[in-house]
């Protein structure tokens with residue numbers, strides 16, 4: 001017999017009773033045995049099992065029996081709420097609870113690790129061009145006078161590099177409209193970067209460090225790779241967090257303001273993912289070879305930068321090297337691209 005509390009559905013007071021099952025009947029009687037009741041078990045409507053709450057057996061006419069959760073035998077209502085019984089079983093087992101927590105945490109990590117980049121990439125490559133243009137302009141305006149100061153390169157040097165740049169990009173098919181802009185920038189040192197509007201910003205320090213036009217073009221080709229792959233926008237969106245990305249997916253254009261301020265922040269203390277750098281390198285090697293320039297020029301540019309500023313190795317003055325880490329693998333790939341280029345040149349024409 002199981003202790004329970006009986007409410008008859010009319011009076012509000014509770015009666016202490018004992019309940020038991022007698023085949024197909026449910027019986028209960030007052031603890032002082034002064035009165036006894038019974039109903040067919042099949043007519044009883046049990047409540048859902050919820051750990052920590054008393055179990056309620058609904059009877060006819062609003063009467064009900066209340067039983068401590070743990071006391072109800074499983075075989076009284078064996079087929080009822082099978083799912084609830086499973087949930088109840090799970091709730092009682094802390095291992096299951098712990099596993100659920102782990103699953104939730106892993107899902108969240110997966111969302112940040114893969115879901116966010118995926119969403120950021122979709123947005124970055126589907127934004128209307130006019131929006132990309134306005135974001136690039138906004139960030140350039142935010143940078144000018146602060147990080148980016150008027151260039152100190154002589155007019156002849158500028159004109160020469162502009163001509164070399166124009167001649168190069170005009171021969172590369174499939175590029176968006178691009179524009180080369182020179183700035184003095186003690187803050188970001190020898191650096192170049194591609195903004196979403198098609199601007200390629202090139203600092204005076206970098207222009208002075210490149211040993212020749214081919215090394216200059218090697219850096220340009222790498223930046224064109226970032227440009228063609230929308231890398232700046234993708235990287236900034238990836239690092240601006242869930243809310244901006246989610247906002248933009250919902251069509252909230254004001255989130256763009258957050259992206260425009262994210263670009264200067266990116267330039268000061270962030271860098272592209274390794275994957276983007278590899279993509280930009282591959283683009284550069286391919287494009288240089290197509291324009292009949294040996295991809296080894298990229299290695300020359302990097303080496304010249306380090307030679308020109310040995311005292312700045314790893315420091316902020318060498319941003320192009322520190323935000324584009326020069327490692328053996330990249331040099332090996334550039335040299336490999338160079339060998340392929342040489343081999344293609346020396347191969348006799350099939351025509």
Ligand SMILES: [Zn+2]
Nearest residue numbers: 272277280324
């Ligand atoms: Zn890069």
